[in-house]
């Protein structure tokens with residue numbers, strides 16, 4: 001995986017007739033083809049032809065020569081017509097998804113196994129990925145649901161005492177595509193300026209750029225129910241706490257509160273943290289009837305995180321509506337968005353969302369600022385909420401709604417991830433708040 005200077009950069013170009021910002025934002029070492037002016041285009045095609053005769057070719061020609069480096073063998077084609085050459089690792093094939101960038105410095109394995117990334121390609125802005133390998137303890141679910149991983153540098157070695165497998169081996173086993181040696185900074189700037197983009201990742205040299213572009217342009221993620229593809233099939237009990245080596249909260253009691261957790265794509269660390277706080281947990285599938293949950297007479301109900309458009313799952317909103325007001329509830333991310341809708345509010349798609357472990361959030365009740373872990377593309381519009389519902393938290397990067405409380409209904413919700421994994425533990429206290437809510441309901 002060592003990079004030779006000749007192969008270190010992956011060029012991109014724009015297909016003609018598509019929305020193009022290439023001229024405004026050329027990336028270093030990039031080859032630019034403007035969308036319409038013919039003279040500019042033919043000049044740039046000349047440049048491309050030169051590149052194609054060198055090592056940076058989209059198609060791999062096996063000339064029998066032994067090279068210590070890998071040639072570009074993959075393309076990422078974005079819906080705006082830009083084509084990014086890269087090198088593949090992990091599975092090969094062709095995959096479509098929405099590209100989002102994640103600013104976490106660590107925790108790529110937890111990100112890979114977060115079911116909320118279903119339908120998305122995750123681009124890591126940290127340029128150095130793979131150095132700690134993967135291990136059996138850092139899984140956030142039993143599967144990788146994301147479309148693929150986009151990184152700058154794939155570490156040439158793994159070095160961690162917990163490592164049991166390389167990132168590359170792990171992705172191959174799970175049939176997940178990955179690309180590296182691509183200009184992740186340039187793609188991130190594009191996503192920040194134009195918003196999330198649909199893309200196609202392909203290692204298939206027989207498909208033309210235009211074919212892949214059409215695939216990207218014809219694919220939709222808004223309005224699609226992605227929860228039904230990631231939720232569990234049947235209810236189960238959960239009893240694992242945070243491992244004692246990693247536990248930072250010592251005063252815990254056992255099985256004091258029975259919580260039913262709706263699995264919309266739940267991350268294991270939500271369950272571990274609740275268990276560490278003294279909860280006995282029953283996990284139920286996304287379509288589990290509210291009446292059956294209420295029959296269990298739980299102390300509280302948790303509505304979990306989950307992938308996709310919260311407005312595309314009216315059945316889940318109805319379930320939330322049937323439960324709130326009857327038992328204390330806590331919503332996390334998708335769960336927060338479903339609660340917002342169940343209260344009569346609306347959600348909207350953000351420009352490029354929040355994905356990372358370094359988002360400042362202010363608790364408006366105390367003024368305390370937490371650095372939080374986030375992963376969402378949609379948000380609740382606070383103006384659409386009825387009177388009495390309090391916005392408790394805001395994201396300090398853009399003032400968007402990051403938490404709600406409705407004391408009348410013993411309800412609390414957060415747009416971000418108090419379980420972190422990966423991310424800082426500042427907001428772990430939210431689980432304690434949920435415990436207090438359940439306690440106060442018993443009095």
Ligand SMILES: NC(=O)CC[C@H](N)C(=O)O
Nearest residue numbers: 305306308333334377378
């Ligand atoms: N982590 C989540 O629950 C994500 C929520 C929702 N799918 C969004 O993108 O906004």
